[in-house]
Amino acid sequence: xxxxxxxxxxxxxxxxxxxxxxxxxxxxxxxxxxxxxxxxxxxxxxxxxxxxxxxxxxxxxxxxxxxxxxxxxxxxxxxxxxxxxxxxxxxxxxxxxxxxxxxxxxxxxxxxxxxxxxxxxxxxxxxxxxxxxxxxxxxxxxxxxxxxxxxxxxxxxxxxxxxxxxxxxxxxxxxxxxxxxxxxxxxxxxxxxxxxxxxxxxxxxxxxxxxxxxxxxxxxxxxxxxxxxxxxxxxxxxxxxxxxxxxxxxxxxxxxxxxxxxxxxxxxxxxxxxxxxxxxxxxxxxxxxxxxxxxxxxxxxxxxxxxxxxxxxxxxxxxxxxxxxxxxxxxxxxxxxxxxxxxxxxxxxxxxxxxxxxxxxxxxxxxxxxxxxxxxxxxxxxxxxxxxxxxxxxxxxxxxxxxxxxxxxxxxxxxxxxx
Numbered sequence: 001x002x003x004x005x006x007x008x009x010x011x012x013x014x015x016x017x018x019x020x021x022x023x024x025x026x027x028x029x030x031x032x033x034x035x036x037x038x039x040x041x042x043x044x045x046x047x048x049x050x051x052x053x054x055x056x057x058x059x060x061x062x063x064x065x066x067x068x069x070x071x072x073x074x075x076x077x078x079x080x081x082x083x084x085x086x087x088x089x090x091x092x093x094x095x096x097x098x099x100x101x102x103x104x105x106x107x108x109x110x111x112x113x114x115x116x117x118x119x120x121x122x123x124x125x126x127x128x129x130x131x132x133x134x135x136x137x138x139x140x141x142x143x144x145x146x147x148x149x150x151x152x153x154x155x156x157x158x159x160x161x162x163x164x165x166x167x168x169x170x171x172x173x174x175x176x177x178x179x180x181x182x183x184x185x186x187x188x189x190x191x192x193x194x195x196x197x198x199x200x201x202x203x204x205x206x207x208x209x210x211x212x213x214x215x216x217x218x219x220x221x222x223x224x225x226x227x228x229x230x231x232x233x234x235x236x237x238x239x240x241x242x243x244x245x246x247x248x249x250x251x252x253x254x255x256x257x258x259x260x261x262x263x264x265x266x267x268x269x270x271x272x273x274x275x276x277x278x279x280x281x282x283x284x285x286x287x288x289x290x291x292x293x294x295x296x297x298x299x300x301x302x303x304x305x306x307x308x309x310x311x312x313x314x315x316x317x318x319x320x321x322x323x324x325x326x327x328x329x330x331x332x333x334x335x336x337x338x339x340x341x342x343x344x345x346x347x348x349x350x351x352x353x354x355x356x357x358x359x360x361x362x363x364x365x366x367x368x369x370x371x372x373x374x375x376x377x378x379x380x381x382x383x384x385x386x387x388x389x390x391x392x393x394x395x396x397x398x399x400x401x402x403x404x405x406x407x408x409x410x411x412x413x414x415x416x417x418x419x
Contacts, residue, residue, distance in 0.1 A: 035062055035063055035064040036058075036061075036062070036063045036064065036104040036105065036207050036208070037063070037064050037066070037101075037102065037103045037104050037105075038055075038058050038063045038064065038065045038066070038103060038104065038105045038106075038107060038203075038207075039065075039066050039068060039095075039098065039103045039105070039106045039107070039127075040054050040055050040065060040066070040067045040068070040107050040108075040109065041067075041068050041069070041070045041095050041106070041108060041118055041121070041124050042067055042068070042069055042070065042081050042083065042089070042091060042109060042114070043069065043070045043071050043081065043114050043117035043118050043121070044071055044081060044082045044083070044113070044114065044117055045082075045083065045084055045111050045112060045113040045114035045115075045116075045117055046081065046083045046084060046109050046110075046111045046114035046117075046118075047083070047084050047109050047110045047111030047114060047141075047142055047193055047266075048083040048084060048085065048087040048089065048111075048262045048265075048266055049193040049196055049259070049262050049263055049266050050109035050110055050111065050141050050142055050192075050193055050196045050199075051067065051083070051089075051109040052258040052259050052262045052288075052293060053196035053197050053199075053200050053259055054107050054109060054141075054196065054199070054200045054203070055067055055258075055293065056200070056257075056258055056259050056389070057197060057200035057201060057203075057204060057216060057220070058105075058107075058200060058203060058204060058207075060216045060219075060220075061204040061207070061208055061212055061213075061216050062208075063104075063105075063207065066092050066093060066098070066103075067089075067091050067092050067293070068091050068092060068093045068094055068095045068097075068098055069081050069091040069093075069094055069095065070094075070095045070117060070118050070121035070123075070124050071117065071121075073094060073096060078090075079091040079092075079093070079094070080296070083111070083114070084111045084112075084114065084266070085265065085266045085269040085270065086265075086269060086275075087262065087265060087266065087295070088295070088296035089293055089294055089295055089296065090285065090294035090296065091294075095121055095123050095124050095127070096123050098127070099123050099126065099127060103127075103131065103136070104136065104137060104207060105136070105137040105138070105139065105203060105206075105207060106127060106128050106131050106136075106137075106138045106139070107138070107139040107140070107141075107188075107203060108128075108138075108139065108140040108141070108144045108148060108149070109141060109142070109144065110140070110141050110142020110143045110144045110163065110192070111142060111143065112143055112147075114143075114144075115142070115143040115144040115147040115148050116147055116148075118144060118148050119147055119148040119151050119152070125152055128149075128152065128154065129152060129154065132154050132186065132187070135186055136186060137186050137188070137203070137206055137207065138154070138186065138187055138188075139187065139188035139189065139190075139199070139203055140162075140188075140189055140190075141189065141190040141191070141192070141195070141196060141199050142162065142163045142166075142190070142191065142192050142193070143162065143163050143166050144162070145160050145161065145162035145166075145170075145189040146162040146163070146166040146167065146169035146170055147166065147169065149187070149189075150169060150170055150171060150174060154187070155170070155173075155174045155187065155189075156171070156173040156174065157173060157174075157175075158174065158175065158184040158185060158187050159175040159176075159177045159182050159184040160174055160175070160176065160177065160182055160184065160187065160189040161176070161177050161178065161179050161180070161181070161182045161189050161190065161191055162189060162191065163191055163192050163417070164178070164191065164417070179191075180195040180198055180199075180226060180227065180417070181195060181198050181199050181202045183202060183206065188202055188203055188206060190202075191417045192415075192416055192417035193266070193393070193416045193417070194393050194413070194416035194417045194418035194419075195226070195417050197220065197222055197259075197389070197390060198222070198226055201213050201216065201217050201222070204216050217390075219388070220388060220389050220390040221361070221376075221387050221388035221389075221390040221391060222390035223376075223390065223391075223394075227418075227419060228419060229410075229413075229419050230376075230377070230393075230394040230397050230398065230413065230418070230419070231376065231377070231394075232377050232378075232379055232398045232401070233356075233372060233375040233377065233378050233379070234378075234379040234380070235356045235372075235378070235379070235380040235381070236380055236381045237379070237381075238381050238382060240310075240311075240334045240382065240402045240403055242310040242403065245272065245273065245274050246268075246272075246273040246274065246310045246311060246403045246404075247273075247274050247276070247307075247308065247309045247310045247311075248268055248273045248274065248275045248276070248309060248310065248311045248312075248313065249275075249276050249278060249304055249307075249309040249311070249312045249313070250264050250265055250268075250275060250276070250277050250278070250313055250314070250315070251277075251278045251279075251280055251301055251304070251312070251314060252277055252278070252279060252280070252286050252288075252295060252297055252315065253279070253280045253281060253286060254281055254286050254287045254288075255287075255288070255289045255317050255318070255321075255322075256286065256288050256289060256295075256315045256316070256317045256321075257288065257289050257315050257316045257317030257338075257339055257389055257392075258288035258289065258293045258295070258317075259389040259392055260315035260316050260317070260338050260339055260389055260392045260395075261277075261288065261295070261315040262295075263392035263393050263395070263396045264313055264315060264392070264395070264396050264399075265277060266396075267393065267396035267397065267399075267400060267412060267416070268396060268399065268400065268403075270412055270415070271400045271403070271404050271408060271409075271412055272404070273400075273403060276298050276299060276304060276307070276309070277295075277297045277298045277299075278297055278298065278299050278300065278301040278303070278304040279297035279299075279300055279301060280301045284296050284297045284298075284299075284300065285297075288317070289317035289318075309333075310333065310334065310403075311333065311334040311335065311336070311399070311403070312333075312335050312336075313335065313336040313337065313338075313384070313399065314336070314337040314338070314341040314345055315338060315339070315341065315392075316337070316338050316339020316340040316341045316360060316388075316389075317339065317340060318340045318344070321337075321339070321340035321341040321343075321344040321345055322340075322344055332382075333382060334382040334383075334384070334402070335351065335382065335383060335384075336383065336384035336385060336386075336395075336399065337359075337385055337386075338385065338386040338387070338388070338391070338392060338395050339359065339360045339386070339387065339388050339389065340359070340360050340363055341359075342357050342358065342359035342363075342367065342385045343359045343360070343363040343364070343366035343367060344363070344366075346383075346385070347366055347367055347368065351383070352367060352368065352369070352383070353368070355369070355380045355381070355383050356369060356371060356372040356378055356380040357369065357372060357373075357378055357380065357383065357385040358372055358373050358374075358375045358376070358377070358378045358385050358386060358387050359373065359385060359387065360387060360388050361373065361387065361388075375387075376391040376394055377391060377394050377395055377398045379398065379402065384398060384399060384402065386398075393416065393418055397409050397412065397413050397418065400412055
């Protein structure tokens with residue numbers, strides 16, 4: 001009888017503990033399902049390709065990314081940020097309003113004077129220092145490791161890299177490493193715009209593991225050998241002639257791929273082209289595909305239709321490409337497209353007829369001639385096409401080569417830390 005009573009009592013205690021165990025398991029599952037929170041602070045002069053690549057790639061991994069301006073409040077611009085190379089974007093919020101919030105990662109893009117503007121934001125300094133002290137992940141690329149993190153004393157005793165010309169700003173307590181991406185403890189650093197995707201994938205690996213990083217990298221079609229020269233597969237070579245400064249139109253829409261659009265804008269403006277960004281929506285502000293970057297176009301597409309351009313080149317992103325299908329390039333002038341746009345814009349308008357082209361691989365079956373679809377960048381006469389976000393820098397550099405020559409393209413490739 002005593003043994004039976006003891007057994008019954010033990011069973012009762014276990015039964016009583018089940019609801020608590022169930023609640024704990026549910027809480028654990030909820031915590032595991034909660035997306036990682038990532039802060040990407042931006043400021044006037046921020047390098048837009050680095051900010052976009054960080055936000056885009058981490059968003060693909062499932063992170064909840066907040067792009068917040070570190071610029072002082074009080075002017076009439078609201079959340080508008082005037083990034084480098086004339087790129088205008090609208091942030092999600094202000095760093096000053098996020099001080100009490102917790103983030104799994106704070107990742108600082110570079111650019112000048114963007115890096116200095118981030119450095120001078122006292123709230124951001126406090127947040128990143130707290131992140132580092134608590135063992136949280138923090139990261140910086142381009143000038144920011146030297147100009148910002150080193151200035152805050154957050155790289156002491158660590159291996160780190162940065163944009164090569166800023167390496168001399170590292171103090172003696174920092175171990176400089178000439179690598180494209182460096183991970184040391186909870187700090188990740190990288191070198192420049194052309195290392196931004198590698199950097200972002202390293203951040204995904206730190207947050208989610210190697211398997212997730214590889215999963216995200218797949219659809220990007222990243223370069224198999226980072227740091228080497230770009231390759232153009234060219235057919236029916238012709239000279240692209242412009243009378244004076246090349247006039248380039250980049251149409252954008254809600255759903256355009258931000259890394260592709262911003263690489264085109266950034267790199268072609270670096271080269272000296274006059275790049276006009278035109279919205280095909282009913283307002284200048286467009287919301288890009290992945291992070292839903294709020295990009296401000298220069299003009300509406302109706303205004304662009306009244307002007308003459310030497311080149312029209314279209315970013316991809318399936319929703320954006322479908323909206324760009326009404327944009328008509330002229331087959332007697334240079335024109336181009338990347339990712340979904342060769343299949344969804346150029347092919348339906350007959351602009352690939354008799355031409356070799358490439359596109360985003362899952363959409364390559366939509367091209368009449370698929371013989372060049374394995375190539376990353378294809379030029380056929382006055383047509384240029386490319387594959388995916390991971391080939392966007394090569395695509396833009398190939399356009400620079402056609403418009404300005406090989407020497408100029410190589411110079412910019414080195415400036416970007418592409419090669």
